[in-house]
Amino acid sequence: MGRRITIDPITRLEGHGKIEIFLDDAGAVENVYFQIPELRGFEKFCEGRPVEELPRIVSRICGV
Amino acid sequence: MAKLNLALYWASSCGGCDVAVLDVNEKILDIAAVADIVLWPVAVDGKYADIEAMEPGTIDVCLFNGAVRNSENEHIAMLLREKSKVMVAFGSCAVSGGIPALANFKERDEVLKRVFMETPSTVNPEGVLPLTRCEVPEGTLSLPEFYKYVHCLDQVVEVDYYVPGCPPTPQRIWDVVQAIVSGNLPPRGATVGATEKSLCDECKRIKQNKKVKRFYRVHEIIPDPERCLLEQGLLCMGPVTRGGCGAQCISANMPCRGCYGPLPGVIDQGAKYISSIGSIMDVQSPEEVESLLETIADPAGTFYRFGMSTALLRGANR
Numbered sequence: 001m002g003r004r005i006t007i008d009p010i011t012r013l014e015g016h017g018k019i020e021i022f023l024d025d026a027g028a029v030e031n032v033y034f035q036i037p038e039l040r041g042f043e044k045f046c047e048g049r050p051v052e053e054l055p056r057i058v059s060r061i062c063g064v
Numbered sequence: 065m066a067k068l069n070l071a072l073y074w075a076s077s078c079g080g081c082d083v084a085v086l087d088v089n090e091k092i093l094d095i096a097a098v099a100d101i102v103l104w105p106v107a108v109d110g111k112y113a114d115i116e117a118m119e120p121g122t123i124d125v126c127l128f129n130g131a132v133r134n135s136e137n138e139h140i141a142m143l144l145r146e147k148s149k150v151m152v153a154f155g156s157c158a159v160s161g162g163i164p165a166l167a168n169f170k171e172r173d174e175v176l177k178r179v180f181m182e183t184p185s186t187v188n189p190e191g192v193l194p195l196t197r198c199e200v201p202e203g204t205l206s207l208p209e210f211y212k213y214v215h216c217l218d219q220v221v222e223v224d225y226y227v228p229g230c231p232p233t234p235q236r237i238w239d240v241v242q243a244i245v246s247g248n249l250p251p252r253g254a255t256v257g258a259t260e261k262s263l264c265d266e267c268k269r270i271k272q273n274k275k276v277k278r279f280y281r282v283h284e285i286i287p288d289p290e291r292c293l294l295e296q297g298l299l300c301m302g303p304v305t306r307g308g309c310g311a312q313c314i315s316a317n318m319p320c321r322g323c324y325g326p327l328p329g330v331i332d333q334g335a336k337y338i339s340s341i342g343s344i345m346d347v348q349s350p351e352e353v354e355s356l357l358e359t360i361a362d363p364a365g366t367f368y369r370f371g372m373s374t375a376l377l378r379g380a381n382r
Contacts, residue, residue: 004203008112011105014079016136022202030202037136037208039194040076041175043183045166050361052283056321057369060163063080063231064106 002030014064068124068245070099071115072154073144074106075137076164076214077130081155082106084231085127088238098245099124103144115143123148125244127227131157131164131373132215135196136208145221150244153217156230156323160333161373163230165214166365168372168379172212216373225249227257230323230370233310258308258324266307267314271295274344279359282318293319294344297359299366304336323370332376334367 003023010017016038024030042061049057074082086092086107102123103110115123126148132138145151156162167175181188198205217223227240236257243249243256250256259266271292280297287293293300293314301322302314309324326333347353360366368375 002202009105011109011111012107014106016074016105020203020205031200033200033205035205035207038076038134039175039179039210040133040164041167041170041179044170044175044178047178048169048362049166049365050281052281053362053366057163057166060078060080060230063078064083 003027014062068099069102069122070095071103071110071123071126071144071148072101072106073103073126073128073130073140075128075130075141075158075217076133077155077157078163079106080231081127081129081157084155084229084234085237087234088241089234091238091241095241112140112143115147118147120146121149125150125152127152127154128217129155129158129231131161132211132217132220133164133167134208134210138211138215138220139208141217141221150224150249151217151221152225152227152240153223154227155232156228156325156370158217159226159228159325160371161214161216162323162370165216165372166369168214168375169364172210176210213378214373219373224252226255226325228255228306228323228325229257229309232257233308233312235310236308255306255325255328258306260328261307262327263302263305263307263309263311263314263320263324267292267302267311269293269314275346276341276344276356277346278356281361287317289317293317294341299341299360301333301337301367301369303340304330304333321366321369325371332374333371334364334375337367338363 002025005021007019010019018035018037020033022030042058046054046057101108103115126144132141153159157164176193180193181191194207196207196209240257269292270290274295276297278297279299287296287298298319300319302320305320305322306324306327313320322333330336345356347356372379
């Protein structure tokens with residue numbers, strides 16, 4: 001059975017991320033999964049908002 | 065004096081609060097001189113496992129920004145609460161839900177469907193949605209559970225202080241840091257980094273006669289930069305919002321959207337604003353009330369722009 005290395009959270013970037021690295025018996029990388037454990041849903045909650053307000057709403061997608 | 069242990073965390077957020085901390089500029093070196101930063105994902109390399117390994121109370125102060133949108137946000141909030149002597153809800157999202165809490169106007173499943181199936185840039189013919197557990201050949205992967213409702217921080221853990229703002233301004237952040245370092249904090253539960261009076265109190269615009277015959281959307285008029293925006297029919301939240309932000313929006317001739325939150329003693333900023341504009345509407349009959357209200361494009365989204373987690377009316381999800 002190989003090893004599993006979890007990097008959580010990924011740091012020094014905007015947003016949330018997690019990396020799962022699976023090593024084989026020899027210690028070589030077998031597979032890597034990059035996951036994004038966040039969602040806010042601007043795509044949905046901007047619906048119904050006045051268009052002139054959107055610059056002040058969607059600027060909060062990323063404030064970095 | 066021993067250095068303080070400081071943690072800064074973002075839950076469901078945009079990172080603007082973290083950047084606002086960096087916007088204290090060279091004073092960040094003064095912060096580094098008196099505090100070790102044990103976690104700050106945007107800027108330094110702490111991991112959750114490092115925090116889990118700490119004894120309770122190891123962290124002196126945690127500045128927690130972002131709303132609680134999913135189970136990871138809640139888990140980290142509980143973890144940091146356990147390890148921190150002082151927990152600060154930092155910024156509008158942690159204080160009252162902020163922009164992410166606008167999703168409380170929508171059903172949870174509608175959000176997922178829109179994002180993962182319907183947007184024009186999405187190709188997902190099998191309708192795959194994120195799973196909290198996913199079996200892969202090498203093992204099990206996990207993702208947080210996407211909650212039905214967007215919570216603010218004090219709905220999941222005990223909060224000691226509140227710093228409002230979207231984001232809090234750097235000057236106010238510096239005031240808060242100095243208060244923490246000197247131990248000169250007010251009683252627990254207080255809002256810090258904001259004034260006890262309304263934004264109108266620090267607004268320099270001329271206020272004469274609040275009688276509004278119709279409301280305008282911001283693109284429909286060019287407001288007089290000297291006069292009260294509300295008197296000109298723009299829905300400025302100043303009367304029901306704490307001051308302390310430096311009046312940045314109204315200085316740019318744009319109405320306040322209320323990010324510094326309700327005044328002391330007010331539990332629902334949006335309801336207070338409805339009461340406030342009700343008293344300035346220049347109307348004589350129910351029909352005139354109706355037609356005046358029709359000039360407000362998005363009452364709920366405007367009055368509760370930053371406060372849907374704490375609104376008395378709980379939106380679509382409760």
